[in-house]
Amino acid sequence: MPTYHYRCKNCQYDFTEQQSFNDDPITVCPRCGQAQIRKIFSAVPIEFKGHGFYRTDSGSHSSSSSK
Known part of the structure; x- marks a missing residue:
């Protein structure tokens, strides 16, 4: 059940x-x-949990080509 905060103006x-x-x-x-x-x-505080929230987690990783 949600909790609500109230204040009386009087x-x-x-x-x-x-x-x-x-x-x-x-x-x-x-x-x-x-x-x-x-x-x-x-x-409301937000917490990012799990994969995909960091720069290293997103996108595909390309392998470096050897010369």
Whole structure:
């Protein structure tokens, strides 16, 4: 289940909540009760694993011709 980060614009309360994709977003602050909640979006770290992500892994290797 994804975890979402929320912040209240009224009281600045920050919290995270695990929600299903089918759940409605939270709109009311659990601390002050105002409908001032906004989702906070942040960059997601990316990890490249496996073959093909490095210069030495991509393309065909040509053999050097002997003279």
